[in-house]
Amino acid sequence: MKIIELIDVQKIYKTQYYEVHALRGISFDVEKGDFLIIMGPSGSGKSTLLHLIGCLDKPSAGKVLINGVETSKLSDFELTNLRRDNIGFIFQQYNLVSTLTALENVELPMLFKGTPKNLRQKRAKELLELVGLEKEIDRRPNELSGGQQQRVAIARALANSPSVLLCDEPTGNLDSKTGEQIMKIIRDLNEEKGVTVVLVTHDVNLKKFGDTVIHLRDGKIQEVEHVH
Amino acid sequence: MYIDIARRNLERAKIRSVLAVVGIFIGVMAVGAIGIFGESLKVAVMQNFEDVANEIVVYPNPQQGYSYVEDRDIRTIEKIPGVKSAIALRSDALSLEFKNKKIIATVYAMDEKNLKEMFEADKGSIKLSSGSCVVGKRLADFLSLKIGSKITLEGRELKVAAILKDVGARFDINPNFAVLVSEDDFKKISGSEVSMVIVKAESLEDVPEIKKAIEERINKKEEKLIVVEMKMILQTIENAFGQINLFLMAIAAISLLVAGVSILNIMLMSTIERTKEIGVMRAIGAQRSTILKIFITEAAILGLIGSMIGSALSLVGGILIDYAILQDWSYALQPSTVFYIILGLSVGISTAIFSGLYPAWKASKLEPIEALRYE
Ligand SMILES: Nc1ncnc2c1ncn2[C@@H]1O[C@H](COP(=O)(O)OP(=O)(O)O)[C@@H](O)[C@H]1O
Numbered sequence: 321m322k323i324i325e326l327i328d329v330q331k332i333y334k335t336q337y338y339e340v341h342a343l344r345g346i347s348f349d350v351e352k353g354d355f356l357i358i359m360g361p362s363g364s365g366k367s368t369l370l371h372l373i374g375c376l377d378k379p380s381a382g383k384v385l386i387n388g389v390e391t392s393k394l395s396d397f398e399l400t401n402l403r404r405d406n407i408g409f410i411f412q413q414y415n416l417v418s419t420l421t422a423l424e425n426v427e428l429p430m431l432f433k434g435t436p437k438n439l440r441q442k443r444a445k446e447l448l449e450l451v452g453l454e455k456e457i458d459r460r461p462n463e464l465s466g467g468q469q470q471r472v473a474i475a476r477a478l479a480n481s482p483s484v485l486l487c488d489e490p491t492g493n494l495d496s497k498t499g500e501q502i503m504k505i506i507r508d509l510n511e512e513k514g515v516t517v518v519l520v521t522h523d524v525n526l527k528k529f530g531d532t533v534i535h536l537r538d539g540k541i542q543e544v545e546h547v548h
Numbered sequence: 549m550y551i552d553i554a555r556r557n558l559e560r561a562k563i564r565s566v567l568a569v570v571g572i573f574i575g576v577m578a579v580g581a582i583g584i585f586g587e588s589l590k591v592a593v594m595q596n597f598e599d600v601a602n603e604i605v606v607y608p609n610p611q612q613g614y615s616y617v618e619d620r621d622i623r624t625i626e627k628i629p630g631v632k633s634a635i636a637l638r639s640d641a642l643s644l645e646f647k648n649k650k651i652i653a654t655v656y657a658m659d660e661k662n663l664k665e666m667f668e669a670d671k672g673s674i675k676l677s678s679g680s681c682v683v684g685k686r687l688a689d690f691l692s693l694k695i696g697s698k699i700t701l702e703g704r705e706l707k708v709a710a711i712l713k714d715v716g717a718r719f720d721i722n723p724n725f726a727v728l729v730s731e732d733d734f735k736k737i738s739g740s741e742v743s744m745v746i747v748k749a750e751s752l753e754d755v756p757e758i759k760k761a762i763e764e765r766i767n768k769k770e771e772k773l774i775v776v777e778m779k780m781i782l783q784t785i786e787n788a789f790g791q792i793n794l795f796l797m798a799i800a801a802i803s804l805l806v807a808g809v810s811i812l813n814i815m816l817m818s819t820i821e822r823t824k825e826i827g828v829m830r831a832i833g834a835q836r837s838t839i840l841k842i843f844i845t846e847a848a849i850l851g852l853i854g855s856m857i858g859s860a861l862s863l864v865g866g867i868l869i870d871y872a873i874l875q876d877w878s879y880a881l882q883p884s885t886v887f888y889i890i891l892g893l894s895v896g897i898s899t900a901i902f903s904g905l906y907p908a909w910k911a912s913k914l915e916p917i918e919a920l921r922y923e
């Protein structure tokens with residue numbers, strides 16, 4: 321089943337002085353349970369692509385379909401619900417809410433969904449346990465290491481049991497050993513829980529974790545590589 | 549949990565939040581304390597008039613050519629149901645001599661019974677037999693009169709039987725600077741007719757009926773008498789106090805306005821500082837309305853805390869102003885005080901929420917992708 325479908329997607333950023341053609345006709349599908357890696361140098365359009373898949377932005381031309389629904393036809397309200405219920409985000413800078421504890425950060429997507437407090441807390445604890453942070457649940461982000469913060473971010477991304485996990489350079493700010501641990505958690509989620517993963521990176525060492533690798537350069541697909 | 553989120557955002561910028569709260573509580577305190585004081589002042593002033601509230605004052609109407617109230621009209625008034633007493637007043641300005649001083653004084657002719665009912669003696673005892681008189685406090689002070697002093701009114705010697713207590717402002721008669729004599733003595737020294745009838749009602753509720761009866765029985769053909777309800781005059785004064793109070797509170801409310809602007813300012817700063825965080829929340833599923841809710845909750849918390857402190861202090865402030873100006877703080881302890889405390893509380897909270905609306909709306913309008921990219 322196609323969970324993500326891109327048809328000739330273009331993205332042009334218009335600023336006052338110039339236009340940037342960030343994506344120039346991208347088409348590919350992602351099947352349920354896939355682990356897709358989008359690889360390319362800085363500025364090649366990886367983040368732009370991920371934002372389009374994640375319903376944070378709309379394409380200038382072409383179509384993005386999530387579960388068969390075209391995102392550009394949805395309202396802000398519907399897109400927000402789609403993100404909340406079907407998509408989990410993991411960012412390079414972790415992006416935790418600094419005033420909230422690890423537990424509360426993981427609770428957030430469930431709070432937005434209206435999940436009652438006791439269920440929310442129970443699930444958040446389970447998820448933090450899953451990423452190995454059962455002892456750190458009451459710490460604020462600034463009391464956690466980078467690797468720990470990224471684990472909290474993973475737990476948060478999983479809160480509403482999304483079908484897709486979108487990761488933008490998740491290991492970019494981490495040392496290689498910690499990065500490896502984070503990648504293993506993401507791979508296990510893919511393999512054991514069947515979560516579909518789309519991960520963008522410029523780090524060729526991460527290639528081994530994916531099923532498929534799409535090489536991106538200057539907003540175009542250069543090569544599609546099937547690893548497994 | 550939204551309250552938790554809002555609370556922690558406020559804690560993040562502690563000094564700023566504290567300043568916003570201070571602004572609100574000063575505003576609420578100013579509005580509340582002035583409201584409480586204004587009400588106290590009104591009560592304090594109105595107390596002076598309490599015993600005239602059930603009076604109707606009747607004058608002859610000079611526009612119809614009447615310069616005095618006729619005896620038969622007085623008797624008609626006395627017979628109206630609900631009338632407790634009708635006090636016919638004759639008054640004149642007559643020459644008064646005491647020792648070597650000679651002045652013109654107001655002289656009222658009064659019945660001893662009525663006089664006792666209306667005023668209290670400060671010294672001596674009220675007695676208006678032939679040859680005796682009663683004087684007002686200020687006149688007595690002015691002429692250094694004592695009980696037993698002999699004054700000469702238009703050539704007739706009268707003995708001072710009593711000096712009245714100082715009465716405040718009145719609308720009917722003011723004896724402070726006057727001499728009160730018996731009807732008989734008055735007739736001997738002055739030809740003045742009845743210039744005013746003070747009609748006292750059995751109860752306040754009878755007043756409109758009595759007024760109506762006078763109009764029907766005496767003023768049917770032409771407007772012979774002018775009939776004035778004291779209650780109406782008192783009502784006018786009370787309204788004037790209400791307006792002054794409102795005006796003073798409006799001035800105090802300017803400080804609330806300033807507090808509102810400062811909340812607007814700090815919340816706008818906060819939206820800019822938290823752009824990225826707003827983007828993150830939107831990315832993981834917060835609706836625009838959720839962002840709106842968080843910001844408004846923050847404003848409401850500032851308003852609630854500020855207003856609660858402010859209204860508690862407004863009671864203290866009201867008591868202090870009452871003590872300083874009216875020398876009696878107990879005026880602050882009346883039911884209307886509760887109203888001003890609740891008013892301060894609600895005005896404070898609404899000011900804060902209203903000031904938070906624009907920043908909250910701005911925050912909710914941020915595009916998630918732009919906000920997320922913000923550094
Ligand atoms: N909001 C924007 N406005 C203008 N240009 C942008 C914007 N976002 C990205 N770009 C440009 O689009 C291109 C692709 O950017 P991006 O998707 O961030 O690449 P990557 O994530 O692969 O480094 C770059 O040239 C970048 O400068």
Ligand SMILES: [Mg+2]
Nearest residue numbers: 366367368488
């Ligand atoms: Mg990028």
